[in-house]
Structures are given as C-alpha cells and as structure tokens.
Amino acid sequence: xxxxxxxxxxxxxxxxxxxxxxxxxxxxxxxxxxxxxxxxxxxxxxxxxxxxxxxxxxxxxxxxxxxxxxxxxxxxxxxxxxxxxxxxxxxxxxxxxxxxxxxxxxxxxxxxxxxxxxxxxxxxxxxxxxxxxxxxxxxxxxxxxxxxxxxxxxxxxxxxxxxxxxxxxxxxxxxxxxxxxxxxxxxxxxxxxxxxxxxxxxxxxxxxxxxxxxxxxxxxxxxxxxxxxxxxxxxxxxxxxxxxxxxxxxxxxxxxxxxxxxxxxxxxxxxxxxxxxxxxxxxxxxxxxxxxxxxxxxxxxxxxxxxxxxxxxxxxxxxxxxxxxxxxxxxxxxxxxxxxxxxxxxxxxxxxxxxxxxxxxxxxxxxxxxxxxxxxxxxxxxxxxxxxxxxxxxxxxxxxxxxxxxxxxxxxxxxxxxxxxxxxxxxxxxxxxxxxxxxxxxxxxxxxxxxxxxxxxxxxxxxxxxxxxxxxxxxxxxxxxxxxxxxxxxxxxxxxxxxxxxxxxxxxxxxxxxxxxxxxxxxxxxxxxxxx
Numbered sequence: 001x002x003x004x005x006x007x008x009x010x011x012x013x014x015x016x017x018x019x020x021x022x023x024x025x026x027x028x029x030x031x032x033x034x035x036x037x038x039x040x041x042x043x044x045x046x047x048x049x050x051x052x053x054x055x056x057x058x059x060x061x062x063x064x065x066x067x068x069x070x071x072x073x074x075x076x077x078x079x080x081x082x083x084x085x086x087x088x089x090x091x092x093x094x095x096x097x098x099x100x101x102x103x104x105x106x107x108x109x110x111x112x113x114x115x116x117x118x119x120x121x122x123x124x125x126x127x128x129x130x131x132x133x134x135x136x137x138x139x140x141x142x143x144x145x146x147x148x149x150x151x152x153x154x155x156x157x158x159x160x161x162x163x164x165x166x167x168x169x170x171x172x173x174x175x176x177x178x179x180x181x182x183x184x185x186x187x188x189x190x191x192x193x194x195x196x197x198x199x200x201x202x203x204x205x206x207x208x209x210x211x212x213x214x215x216x217x218x219x220x221x222x223x224x225x226x227x228x229x230x231x232x233x234x235x236x237x238x239x240x241x242x243x244x245x246x247x248x249x250x251x252x253x254x255x256x257x258x259x260x261x262x263x264x265x266x267x268x269x270x271x272x273x274x275x276x277x278x279x280x281x282x283x284x285x286x287x288x289x290x291x292x293x294x295x296x297x298x299x300x301x302x303x304x305x306x307x308x309x310x311x312x313x314x315x316x317x318x319x320x321x322x323x324x325x326x327x328x329x330x331x332x333x334x335x336x337x338x339x340x341x342x343x344x345x346x347x348x349x350x351x352x353x354x355x356x357x358x359x360x361x362x363x364x365x366x367x368x369x370x371x372x373x374x375x376x377x378x379x380x381x382x383x384x385x386x387x388x389x390x391x392x393x394x395x396x397x398x399x400x401x402x403x404x405x406x407x408x409x410x411x412x413x414x415x416x417x418x419x420x421x422x423x424x425x426x427x428x429x430x431x432x433x434x435x436x437x438x439x440x441x442x443x444x445x446x447x448x449x450x451x452x453x454x455x456x457x458x459x460x461x462x463x464x465x466x467x468x469x470x471x472x473x474x475x476x477x478x479x480x481x482x483x484x485x486x487x488x489x490x491x492x493x494x495x496x497x498x499x500x501x502x503x504x505x506x507x508x509x510x511x512x513x514x515x516x517x518x519x520x521x522x523x524x525x526x527x528x529x530x531x532x
Contacts, residue, residue, distance in 0.1 A: 003064040006072040011084035011113035012122070015202070018227055020220060021088060029136050031103055036208070036220050037088040040110050042078025043131025043141070045193065047175025049073065051483065052149075052491060054156055056499070057167050057199060062118045076197050077172045078110070078130035085113040089133035092207035093214055094275030095326055097310055102214075104207060104275050105135025108143060111203065122231075124202055125169070129195040142178045146524070148194035149483060149491065150476050151286040155198065157471040157498040158283055163261040164254070165283040166200040192484060200282060201232055206327040207275035213330035225334060228279055244334045245341065252324055252344035254281025256351035259320045264359040265467060266292035266392040268313045270302040270528070274323045288528035291470045293515045294389035294426050297382075301473065301528045321348055362465040363396055365404060365448060365458040377440075377447060384436035390424040391514050393470050398423050400462035404455040406445055417441045426514065467501035468512050473528070474519035475511055 021037040032038055050068045058065060066072035074080040081087060089106035096104075110133065111126045128151065129143030148171055155168035174193035181188045204224070212221035226239040229247055236243050236250070258281045262269065269276070270288035278284040290301035297314025305311050311319060324344065332338035360378050361368060368374070385392065398420045406413055420441075421434055451458060471494075479491040497508035519525035 003059070003062050005066055006063055006075055007080070007082055009063065009082075009115055011082065011086075011115060011125075013084075013086040013113050014122075014231060015090075015111070015114075015124070015227070016086045016088050019223055024134075027132055027134065029132070029138070030134050032091050032105070032134050033215060034217065034220070035091055036212070036224055037090045038105075038134045040087050040089045040133045041131075042081065042087060042110055042127060044079045045077050045174035045176050045195075048077030048079055048172050048195075049175070050076075050170060051173050051194070051488060052152055052171040052495065054152075054167065054169055057156070057159075057169050060117055060119075061115055061123060061169070061199070063115075063169075073170075073172055075112075076127070076170045077174060077195050078127055081112070087112050089135055090203065090208060091135065091211055092205055092275055093211035094205070094207035094273050095210075095323070096273040096275070097305065097308070098322075100214075101273075101275075103135070103211060105211075106133055107136040107139055108133070108141040109198075109203070122201065123199050126198045126200075126203055127195050128198055129174075129193065140178070142174075142176075142193055143195065144178050144180055144191040145173065145194040145483060146191060146480050147287065148196040149480050150289075151198070152196045153476055153479065153491075153495065153498070154286040154289060154471050155196075156495065157501070158267070160499050161261075161265055161467055161470070161501050163265065163267070163283060164258045164281055166198055166203070166278070169197040169199050171196050200278070200284070201280060202228070203284065204228055204279045205275050205284070206277040206279065206323060206330075207273075208279070209327060209330040210274060213333055218333065221330070222334060225331070232280060241335050244331060245343070248328065248331055248341055248344045249347045251279060251281065251327070252348040253351045255320055255324060256348045257281060257355055258283060259317050260352055260355035260359060262316060263313075263356055264363065264465075265470060266295075266313070267470075268292065268300055268311070269316065270300060270305070270311055272311045272316065272319045272323065274326050277320075277323050277327075290473050290528070292392045293472065295385040295392045295395070296389055297386055301526070303527050317352055321345065324348055359465070362461065364399070364444065365451065365453075365462045367451060367453070369450065370447075374447070377444065380436075380440055381444070384440045388421070388434050388437045389426060390421065390434075390437070391426065393467060394512075394514060395420070395424040396466035397463075397468050397512075400459060400466045403445060403448055404459035404462070407449050407455045407458075413442060413445065424514075464502050468504065469497050469501040469508065471498060472515060474515055474522070474525040477519070477522070477524040480524065 019036045022035045023039040050073050053065050075082050087110045091105045093103050109128045110130045114122050114124050116122050132141035152168040152171040158165040172195045176193040177190040178193040179188050179190050229239045236246050268290045276285040288302035298312045300309050300312040328341040402416050402420050479494050482490040497511045
C-alpha cells in the first residue's frame with residue numbers, strides 16, 4: 001500500500017472541533033477555567049534532525065520514513081505546523097502521590113491533530129517537549145534527550161511485549177541545550193534537547209474528568225464523557241446515565257488488564273498519578289520507570305517516591321484501584337446513583353485476578369486444572385522469588401528452557417535447578433535465601449508433569465510468555481550515553497532486539513544480561529526522577 005510523508009498527510013481535529021477550548025495568544029502559565037483545552041503553537045528549535053523512527057508504527061499510519069532533515073522532521077520538531085493541524089494542550093488535574101494537585105494540564109505536550117490510518121483507525125499525534133503552554137507552570141515546556149530517548153524506546157518495547165501502551169513514532173534532536181536538575185538536588189546542567197512524537201487513539205486521562213468535576217463544569221464534564229464514548233467506546237451505544245455506568249466498568253476492566261501485563265513482565269511505571277492514567281487503559285507517560293531485576297515487590301526506581309514507595313512494583317494493583325476510585329468520584333456527577341459505580345471496582349478486582357492467574361499459568365507452562373492448588377503454587381512462587389531476589393526476567397526465561405526437559409528426566413532435577421538459579425542470581429549460591437525457591441521448584445515440576453501437552457509444545461508456549469529482552473534501565477542509559485556523543489549504533493541495535501523480545505536472537509545476547517555491577521548505583525540505571 002502506498003505511503004505518504006508526514007507533511008503530505010491529512011489531519012482532522014475532533015477533540016478541538018467538538019469540545020470547548022480557548023484560543024488565547026497569551027502562552028503564559030495560568031489557570032484556564034471553563035475550557036477542556038487551549039490552542040497552542042509549538043516553539044521552533046535550532047536544528048531539528050531525526051534520531052530514531054518506528055518503521056512498524058509508521059507502516060500502521062501509512063507514513064514513510066523521512067530524511068534526517070526536511071519538512072516532515074520540521075513538523076515533528078514543532079518548527080512547522082502543517083495544513084489541517086490545530087495544535088492544543090489539554091487541561092486536566094490529578095492526584096500526585098496521593099495528594100490533590102489541582103490544575104495540571106499538558107505542560108510540555110502538544111497534540112497536533114489526528115491521522116486516519118489505512119485501516120480506518122484514527123490516531124492522535126502528540127509532541128512532547130515542543131515548548132511552553134498555559135499549563136507549564138514554572139517549566140520551559142522542553143524535554144531532554146535523556147528522557148525523550150527513554151520514552152521512545154519504552155513505548156515501542158512495551159508494544160512488542162504485548163502490553164497495552166501508547167506508541168512513539170519519532171525521536172528528534174533539537175540542536176538546543178536544555179538546563180535540567182536530574183535529581184532536584186541543586187546540580188543543574190545543560191543537556192541536549194529532544195522531542196518525541198507520541199501516538200495513541202487519544203491521550204485523555206483520568207485527570208481530564210477530575211478537572212471538570214472539581215471545577216463544577218458540568219457541561220464540560222458531560223461533553224468530554226460523551227466525546228470519549230462516541231469516539232473510543234462506540235460499542236456501548238449513545239451516551240446516557242446507563243451507558244456511563246457500563247463505560248466506567250469497561251475502563252476498570254481495561255485498566256486491570258494493563259496492570260496484569262505490567263506485573264507479568266516486571267514493569268514498574270514509577271509515577272502512577274491519576275493524571276498519568278489513560279482513559280483507554282494504555283500505559284502512558286514513560287518517566288522514571290524500570291523493570292524488576294532482583295525480584296523485590298517494594299522496589300521503585302523513582303527517587304521522588306523513596307520515602308513512601310507508594311508506586312513500588314507490588315503496590316501497582318492497589319494504586320490503580322485507588323486511581324479508579326478517584327475517577328469514579330468525578331463520573332458520579334453524571335449518574336443517578338453513584339453507588340452503582342462500585343460495580344466497576346468488582347470488575348477491576350475480578351479481571352485483575354483472573355488475568356494475572358492466566359498469565360502466570362502460561363509463564364509456567366500450565367493449564368487451568370486445579371484452581372486452588374495452582375493459586376497456592378503461584379503465591380508460594382512469588383514469596384520465594386521475593387526471598388531469593390533473583391532476576392525476574394532471567395529466572396522465567398531459564399525456567400522455560402529447563403523445566404519442560406525435566407518432565408521425563410527426574411535424575412537431572414537438582415543440577416538443572418541449581419544451574420538455573422546461578423544464571424538468575426545476584427547473590428552467589430549457596431545462600432539460605434534460595435531455600436524456599438529450591439523447595440518450590442520440585443513441587444512445580446510435579447505439577448508440570450500432570451500436563452498432557454508434549455514437552456516441546458510446553459517449552460514453546462513458555463518461551464512465548466517469558467521475554468528474553470526487556471528495556472533494563474542500564475541498557476537505556478547506554479543508549480543515552482552513546483547518543484549524546486552522536487553515536488546511534490547502540491540505540492538502533494537495542495531497538496532491533498526489543499522488537500522481538502520473545503525470540504532468542506543470539507546476535508543480541510548482550511542485551512539479555514543481568515544488571516552489571518557498575519549499574520547498581522549509577523544515576524539513570526538504578527535511580528531516576530521525574531526530571532526531564
């Protein structure tokens with residue numbers, strides 16, 4: 001099918017055309033009562049040039065890769081607003097680390113418009129780092145290469161893992177320097193600037209609805225809900241109080257599925273504020289994220305959260321439910337009996353439990369046969385992993401290779417399991433911390449032997465559920481360090497590996513390694529912040 005350059009594509013603007021927004025030439029930071037968005041203009045940069053491009057997403061959108069410099073890249077940097085684009089910054093609020101923060105909004109993101117893909121689906125194109133908006137507060141609306149590269153890589157890596165996510169089309173260097181204090185400790189320094197082009201059906205968040213409800217803007221709240229249902233949940237029917245209830249249940253279901261995927265691959269979002277929760281149940285806003293390396297439910301990479309660990313890996317399911325409750329408070333203004341929204345909580349809890357259970361069974365090569373016994377087996381595994389603090393990704397990948405082969409080779413069990421732990425361990429064996437896991441493994445193998453599927457088929461299924469390649473923070477940091485020196489080789493190789501996370505790809509073996517010693521306390525590898 002023929003493709004277009006971005007500067008040749010046609011844009012529509014349903015969000016701007018159907019909802020109430022302001023068109024005010026004053027770009028200064030301010031409160032914006034009465035509107036769902038503000039029309040904005042990107043601020044041009046010195047030397048926009050393309051660093052990275054998602055060929056797969058571009059193919060979905062019907063776009064072809066642009067040259068390093070030119071009109072398409074100018075548009076992706078905000079230096080050129082194409083015909084048909086109506087750039088805007090959305091107004092929303094939210095709870096940040098559990099505290100009400102009031103108006104927030106797109107402080108450094110600007111949506112340019114919507115593209116209709118060859119398959120008829122509509123995608124919103126948004127620039128992150130294109131300059132100040134009325135919602136920038138005291139910030140400059142810019143982003144640095146460090147955070148932009150991380151967002152580009154992770155958006156696409158999560159897609160290839162099968163996790164519900166927003167996407168990233170391009171990473172563009174700006175040629176400008178941006179001053180940032182990475183850990184908010186007074187150590188400011190200039191860093192190369194960049195802009196990432198994000199893509200999703202919509203970037204509407206829980207916080208959009210919270211803003212309208214908190215401000216008492218009932219017309220805007222209802223209009224935003226109706227817009228969302230008509231465009232993104234049309235299967236529910238025309239908006240009505242009854243449809244609002246079914247819609248909320250579906251949001252809860254989708255959010256549960258998303259969180260279950262996070263837990264299955266060891267992903268830690270790092271900053272699950274309500275303004276960072278997609279109304280479509282997509283992973284959104286890749287900031288201080290990370291993947292579990294030592295399995296530790298209390299781990300978070302976000303230094304801002306070290307005091308309370310509110311958004312630690314093991315807290316994510318409960319935090320998502322708390323965020324859904326805040327959304328319910330906003331939507332309660334649209335229904336006759338707010339108590340009816342509680343059905344959504346039940347839907348979330350049920351879907352999360354069922355999806356996590358199903359995904360864990362598949363990771364272990366098991367089918368649903370003994371619900372209670374299997375549930376206990378899985379719970380015991382998670383406790384044993386936490387005690388041992390082995391590398392989560394490597395443990396499950398190695399188990400995929402080892403366990404099916406032991407179904408008919410019991411005499412090799414002990415040696416094979418010890419070898420598995422050596423591969424995944426951060427603390428050398430022997431160690432008492434590994435005792436629960438060594439006791440669990442024979443129990444699991446006994447259960448696996450009850451499966452009727454052939455061992456090779458079990459192995460294939462497990463390898464398809466347990467990735468070999470995830471975007472460990474030290475890998476992202478290596479790509480950043482090289483890119484800051486104008487070397488994109490590492491970034492390009494890493495992106496290729498992440499496109500097939502469940503394949504062996506021996507040519508990319510270096511990207512499957514455990515976190516090296518040098519990365520344990522290195523900024524950007526072990527610790528991050530919300531700074532960008």
